Every structure is written in structure tokens, then in C-alpha cells.
Amino acid sequence: MRRLVRLLVTIVLFLVPLCAEASERVRILAVFSTEMSAYREAWSGFQSHLLDKGVPVNASKYVLKADDATVPYSEMPGEGPDILVAFGSRAAKLAAGRAKDIPVISCGIVNPQEVSGSDRTGVSMEIPLETKLLGIKKMLGGAKRIGLLYSPETRTTYRELSRKCDERGFSLVAREVSSNAELSTALDEIAGKIDCFVMISDTRIYSAVSVKHLFRRSFEDGFPVVGLSSVYTRAGALFSFDCDYEELGRQAARIALRILAGEKPGDIPVSGPRRTRLSINLLAAERMGIHVPPWVLKEASEVFGR
Amino acid sequence: MRAGLHTKLNILSVGWMGIVFFLLLFLSVYFTSQSARELNSELDERIAVLLNGLVTSSEFPILAGDRETLSRLAEGAAAQKDVVFCCIEDAHGIPIVKHGREDESATRAFIVPVVTTHHGRGEEEGLMLGAPEGIKEEIGRVHIAISLSGLRQKVSSVRNTAAVVSLVILLLVSLAGSLLLKTTLSDPISTLVRGTERIAGGDFEHRVRVGRNDEIGALAASFNTMTEKLSRTLVSKQYVDNIIESMIDSLIVTDLEGRIQTVNRATLDLLGYSQSELAGKSVASLFQEDQLGGLDIDELKSGPGISNAEKAYLSKDGRSIPVLFSASVIREEDTIRGIVCVAQDSTESKRAKEALQAANEELASAVGKLEEANRELKDLVYIASHDLREPLRKISSFGRLLSDSLGARLSADENENLYFMVDGADRMTKMIEGLLTYSRVSRDESPFEAVDLNQLVEQLRGIDLSGLIEDAGATVDVPDPLPRVMAHPAQLSRLMQNLIANGIKYCREGVSPRVLVRAERISCDRIRVEVEDNGIGIKEEHTESIFVMFKRLHPRNRYQGTGIGLAVCKKVVEKHGGHIGVESVVGGGSKFWFTISAANDPALVLQ
Numbered sequence: 060m061r062r063l064v065r066l067l068v069t070i071v072l073f074l075v076p077l078c079a080e081a082s083e084r085v086r087i088l089a090v091f092s093t094e095m096s097a098y099r100e101a102w103s104g105f106q107s108h109l110l111d112k113g114v115p116v117n118a119s120k121y122v123l124k125a126d127d128a129t130v131p132y133s134e135m136p137g138e139g140p141d142i143l144v145a146f147g148s149r150a151a152k153l154a155a156g157r158a159k160d161i162p163v164i165s166c167g168i169v170n171p172q173e174v175s176g177s178d179r180t181g182v183s184m185e186i187p188l189e190t191k192l193l194g195i196k197k198m199l200g201g202a203k204r205i206g207l208l209y210s211p212e213t214r215t216t217y218r219e220l221s222r223k224c225d226e227r228g229f230s231l232v233a234r235e236v237s238s239n240a241e242l243s244t245a246l247d248e249i250a251g252k253i254d255c256f257v258m259i260s261d262t263r264i265y266s267a268v269s270v271k272h273l274f275r276r277s278f279e280d281g282f283p284v285v286g287l288s289s290v291y292t293r294a295g296a297l298f299s300f301d302c303d304y305e306e307l308g309r310q311a312a313r314i315a316l317r318i319l320a321g322e323k324p325g326d327i328p329v330s331g332p333r334r335t336r337l338s339i340n341l342l343a344a345e346r347m348g349i350h351v352p353p354w355v356l357k358e359a360s361e362v363f364g365r
Numbered sequence: 366m367r368a369g370l371h372t373k374l375n376i377l378s379v380g381w382m383g384i385v386f387f388l389l390l391f392l393s394v395y396f397t398s399q400s401a402r403e404l405n406s407e408l409d410e411r412i413a414v415l416l417n418g419l420v421t422s423s424e425f426p427i428l429a430g431d432r433e434t435l436s437r438l439a440e441g442a443a444a445q446k447d448v449v450f451c452c453i454e455d456a457h458g459i460p461i462v463k464h465g466r467e468d469e470s471a472t473r474a475f476i477v478p479v480v481t482t483h484h485g486r487g488e489e490e491g492l493m494l495g496a497p498e499g500i501k502e503e504i505g506r507v508h509i510a511i512s513l514s515g516l517r518q519k520v521s522s523v524r525n526t527a528a529v530v531s532l533v534i535l536l537l538v539s540l541a542g543s544l545l546l547k548t549t550l551s552d553p554i555s556t557l558v559r560g561t562e563r564i565a566g567g568d569f570e571h572r573v574r575v576g577r578n579d580e581i582g583a584l585a586a587s588f589n590t591m592t593e594k595l596s597r598t599l600v601s602k603q604y605v606d607n608i609i610e611s612m613i614d615s616l617i618v619t620d621l622e623g624r625i626q627t628v629n630r631a632t633l634d635l636l637g638y639s640q641s642e643l644a645g646k647s648v649a650s651l652f653q654e655d656q657l658g659g660l661d662i663d664e665l666k667s668g669p670g671i672s673n674a675e676k677a678y679l680s681k682d683g684r685s686i687p688v689l690f691s692a693s694v695i696r697e698e699d700t701i702r703g704i705v706c707v708a709q710d711s712t713e714s715k716r717a718k719e720a721l722q723a724a725n726e727e728l729a730s731a732v733g734k735l736e737e738a739n740r741e742l743k744d745l746v747y748i749a750s751h752d753l754r755e756p757l758r759k760i761s762s763f764g765r766l767l768s769d770s771l772g773a774r775l776s777a778d779e780n781e782n783l784y785f786m787v788d789g790a791d792r793m794t795k796m797i798e799g800l801l802t803y804s805r806v807s808r809d810e811s812p813f814e815a816v817d818l819n820q821l822v823e824q825l826r827g828i829d830l831s832g833l834i835e836d837a838g839a840t841v842d843v844p845d846p847l848p849r850v851m852a853h854p855a856q857l858s859r860l861m862q863n864l865i866a867n868g869i870k871y872c873r874e875g876v877s878p879r880v881l882v883r884a885e886r887i888s889c890d891r892i893r894v895e896v897e898d899n900g901i902g903i904k905e906e907h908t909e910s911i912f913v914m915f916k917r918l919h920p921r922n923r924y925q926g927t928g929i930g931l932a933v934c935k936k937v938v939e940k941h942g943g944h945i946g947v948e949s950v951v952g953g954g955s956k957f958w959f960t961i962s963a964a965n966d967p968a969l970v971l972q
Binding site (some may be wrong): 065092093095097109147148149152167168169170186212218238239240241242243244260261262265266267268269271287288290291 | 424425427428430431481482483484485486487488489490491493494495496498499647
């Protein structure tokens, strides 16, 4: 009998620290809008940063299905997550319903205004316009006239770009279109008046077929295109900027730490990507007679058409 | 009606052609349908590629409402091969542009929607990152009609080609098949058939030449072998028939009931019947009496048959013809097929036999008379010889007495005359003694016995001729052992004594006489004995006459003797069933030889 009691005590004493340790872990639920490598990289960066900071994390991941109308919190064992990290706008929107009791960090969103609010915060993957303008300056030293197409959904971006162009001495030649059907006509109008063209993330204007047309016009009319990401650089844009998605995740992790430290999510402004990666298409450059400076090439993370 | 081989082969060829035809038809149809399917598939593929390109190319122009571009696209599509109509419609099905003729018959229509894809609101990240667009929207349709006339032409061309090729193949196969059948089957078989017809016609020298190394060739070889054997058989049969017809004797073959089936020419000639008259007739009816009635088939089967029995045939004109009759059963393996009767006309032989018998009887009578006469003569000679000696002895003895008593008182001529008288009487006595000896040889009928020639010669050398041998300084040698012979001992002794004595007596002057006695077996039961000397020899012309009685070749004052010795030798030899002769060289000696029966001893070859 004594032996049995001694054994039970030993077991209890052994298990208590484990339970205590378990109860100290931060429960993080990552919700992916879709399964994309960018989100995976960001999620990896997020976890790595917390680990680097010595924060024990009990993390789980859920990829939204096409017919999911809400984030299924039941996926998270126990009482639910301490923090929800939503990768992509869709996940961010679906998670917004629970923002009051669960802090939501949106990571890898394009339109920060959609997730801004007192209970939400996040990290945008939208490349800052300044970065693009700087790239134009580096790559196309003499380019002054920048072409842009926007839709009613991206008027804000147009206005912002217009202001920044004025600040930096560029001339913005823009046209508002309501759909990608008007892209051709709009390009007809501005093609001869621009030195380069900047794409913005607008689902109304850009689809696979309209982007193909854009690049064809780009080659025909001789105006280089600044793409949305390296995917576009490979397809025909002269250059594009991508986020460093892992760094993006780390940024989100820093926000998480601040929330865990007691800050309110709404008090933390949505930030943009700290680190970007440049991709260049040398074939497009050659076709348009553009000489890319060697030092610019050295900066590029990806070079297509070598 | 019997169908010939050619007809059957032709039917077979037609059947084969039919099978090949249907096979080729099936293959043609299959090939044509396969080609049609492939052409269809090729057309579909080409149109699919065209449509795909058209759909892809018209997506943005439809979106952008770019009629000009769409028109160019439609025009370009309508200009493609087999495309007769192209229309690009908007999302409501309203044609935006069209080219070509829509109503053309024999066309196949293709309508493909033009679908555009894009990201929806809130999918900006997907747009940025190049994720697949989730929203599909049909913005128009591409309508194409293609003409099938080209396809049908091609299919028709393929069908025609298949038909022509099939026809050609059919013809070739048919020709080849017919040729093959003809050369491999029909011709060789026809050759065999012609061969059999020729052989059936009697040309047994004909041989089939097929020149094949298969079953047909083996059949031809067997056929030729069979023909060869048949030829030999027929030749043999012909030969046998010729023999039967050539027989001098009568040959009749009957069945087991004695009914005549076959007769030869000799039978017809002997009996005077014709072939048809004898066919089926009972052979028993040919005999003068029922001599065949007792012919027992069982006896014939088990026994050796009848051989040379004296029977008599009855000719057609009633003559009795004596024959020597023989009969036996004809066996074929273990089955008796009939009876064969052979009869030899014994008419002449019977007559000859009777004549011979008569002659024999005469001869026997004459022989008896001759033997009687001979016996009387022998007796006369013996008696005369014996009786004549007495007076001669008296003449000789009394003559000597007179010479002794009156010799001093007689003159020389008278003494000489008296000498001649006594000498003559002495010589006469000797001659008579010689005759007696000769006569005794003939009269002596005592049986022969085995005589050892060695002992006989030794006796002559040691006793009977010892004085002569010693006086002449002669030698009588026997180089090798002599055999035993069947002879009358005394007569053989007389023979050897005369020959040896002659060899010693007729010697050359100054040469010691030497006589050799030899013997050799010349057959299983005959011995040749030789007595050879080194004497004066005999002339060739006298070698026969020296065996004549009282024949002398030299005067008495040179060589003594009566001249009857060799005659006696010859008589003795003839009495013993042998022959005697001489081989001689004048001045080189003589070799007298005679033959005599050997005694039943193992032969010793003496030379």
C-alpha cells in the first residue's frame, strides 16, 4: 500500500510540470484563405519569430474551403486560440466576426482598409507605391510618364499614386475603367502617352486574358510594365516587387507579441512589408531596348530571360 | 457423274477464293472504316485545335468588344480547309461577326463557348500571386461548320484503293493458289493417272517421273516399284505361261472337284479336244477307265501326291493313250486351291521299253551264249595249255637225253639241230605256261582282299626276285610307304613281279639297274602305282603294242622272255578294274603305271 501511494505521488509530481508547461503555451490558430506558398512562408516566419523569442506556441493551421462561411474554431483544441492569424483577405474577413474575443492579426492582405479597426490589425503584402516609383527611377531613369488603369474599387490607390507621383516628379496618366473589357480601349488612349505602366491589384481590371493583352500591347507599343509580383515579371512585365513572405510572417509575429504583452490590436496600425524582393525580365528589357544597370541586376532576387 | 480431280480442285480453288474474297472484303471494310474513323478523328482534332485557338484568341476581343479583331479571326477560321462557316457570338447568342455560308449541306457544326476567368473581389492576393482564377463566365460562343465532302472524298478514295488492292490480292492469291494446286497436286496426280493407264494398257516399261520429295514423290516411287514388280511378275507369268505352253507334257489344272479349268497346248494336241470342249469337263472323263475315281483329295493334301503312275488317257477319237500320270494339290499358303495334273505321253517310251526289253532279252541270251563260249574257250585254253605241256616236256627231256647220249656221235649240225629242237620245245613250254598264267588270271574268281604293297614288294625283293636282283646288281627301292590296295594277292604279286623284273632285265649296258616303286592316291578310292626303271626305254610307237600277248621288241638273244609278261600285267590290271600304261624315253628308262582300288585305309599321299 505504501508503495502504491509512493508511486502515485511520483506520477503526479512528474505530470504537474508538464501540465503547467502546457497551460503556458500560446494557442495560435492560422487560417489560410487558400493554400499558397506565400502564406506558408509567412506562417513559417511567424512561428520562427515566436520560437526565437522563446514563446511557447501551440499552433494549428486551417485552410478555408470554398464553402466555408466562418472560421471553424472547433479546429483548435481546448478553449480556442489566443490569437488568430488570418492569411489573406478572405480569412481576415471571416475571422473578423470573432475579433472581439479573439485577437485577429491579418497577414498577407492587400487592402488594409478592409481589416483596419479597433480590434484588428495586420500586415499588408501590398508593395508600397514608393517602392515601385523608386524602382521605376532606378530601372527607367528617364521615364516620367507613368500609365495607370484603375476601377472604382481602386480609386483610393489611384489618388495615392497620383500624389506620390507629384511628389517625386512623375506624371501619372491614368484612366478609370469599369471592367477588363475596357482595358483595350483605355490602353489605346494612353499607350502613346506613357513611358511605363504600373499595375495595381484590381480584380476588376486584371484577369489572365486582360493581362495577356496588356503585355502584348506593352511589347507592341513599347511601354514596359511594372507587374504585381514575380509571376508577372515572368509573364512579361519588366520588373516587379514581391514581399519577403517569411519576413511578413515575422512582422505579424511581432504584432502578436505586442498583443500578448497587452496591447490592443486596434492600437497597432496595419503595416506594410518591411522587406521586398525585386524580379527583372531581361527579355522584356531587351525587346524594349531598355538597358538594366548591372548594380540593379545585382539587387534582383530573380532575373528572368538571362 | 464422277467429278474428276481437276474439277474437285477447281471447286476447292473457287471455295478458297471465296474465303479469301470474304476475308479481303472484311479487311477492306475494316480498313476503310478504320481509315474513316482516323480521318474523322484527324478532322476533329484539327477543328478542335482551330476552335481552341479561336476561342483563346477571341476571348479578349469579345470582352473588349473588338469587332475588328473578331472579324479577322472569324475570316481566318473560315478560310481554313474544310471550314465553310465561322461565327462568333456574344453571351446572349447574338452573332458579333460571321463568315462563310451557314446553310451548306453535308456539314458538321461545332459550337464552343468562350469562357473567361477572373478573380473575384477580395481575391486581390490571388491576383497578385498568380493564383488560379476561380470565377468563370461565359462571354460568348464560337460557332464553326465544316464540310464533310472532303472527308467523304477521302473515305471514298480509301475505300476504292482498298477494293482495288483487295481485288489485286485476290487475283494474285487465286492465281498463286491455282498454280500451286496444279503443280503440287493436279499435275503429279495426272502424271500418275496417265502412268496407270499406260501400264493398264500393257506398257510395263513405263515409269512415272514426278521429281518430288514429298508424299507425292513417295507415291510415285512406290508406284514405280509396284510397276517393276508387276512387270517382273507378268514377265514371270508370261515366262511361266510360255513354259506351260511349251511343255511337251500335258498339263491340266482342275478345281477341287476335278473340273478342268486350265489346259495347255500339249493337252489339246494329245487328246484332240479344243479349249472350250475341255473347260469345265471332269478330268476323270479323260481317262480310259475310271482311274481317277479313286483320287482322294485328303490323300493328296496329306500325302506326296501321285508320281509317274501308268495311266491311259482317252482321246476325243477314242484312242487309248498311255501316259505317265502325276498329280498334286495346288497350295496357296495353307489353302488348297486346286489340283494340277501332268501327264507324259508314254506311247513311244512304252514301245521303246518293250523293244528294249526284247533287245535285252536277246542280249541276255547272246551274253549267255558268249559267256558259255568264253567259258568253253577258257577251259579249252587251259586244257590245251595244260595238255600241250606234257608232250612238249617230253620232247624237251627226251631231246636232252638224246643230246647227252648221242652228242659225241652226232655232227655239229646234228647237235645244233637237236639243240634247236630242245630249245624250241622249251620255249613252247614257256609260252604255254605263260598262256596258262594268262588263262588263270581270267578264270580266277576269288574275291579281292586288302594287300599291303610294302609287304608284297618286300617279299618280291627278298625272295622271289632276290636272285635276279643280286645277279644284275640291281636295286629295288621304295622311297615312300606304299598304301594298301584291294586285289587278288597272287595276281598282284605276279603283276608287280613282272614289272620289277622287266625293269631289272631291260637295263642299259654298264648301268646298274635301279627300280623305284611308288604309289599315290588319285581319288578317294583309286591308287596309282608306278614302277620306274633306268633301263633302255621304249619307243613311243611301241608303248601300246608291248601289252599285246607275245609281243617282243628285242631279240631273244638280247633279252630273254616269252613276251607275255606285260599282257598278263594288263590282264591282271583289267581284272582289278584299273588301267595300265607306260611313260618312257629311249635310253632314259621307263615308268610303268597302273591304277587299282584302294583298301579302306586313311590315304597316304606318297608323292
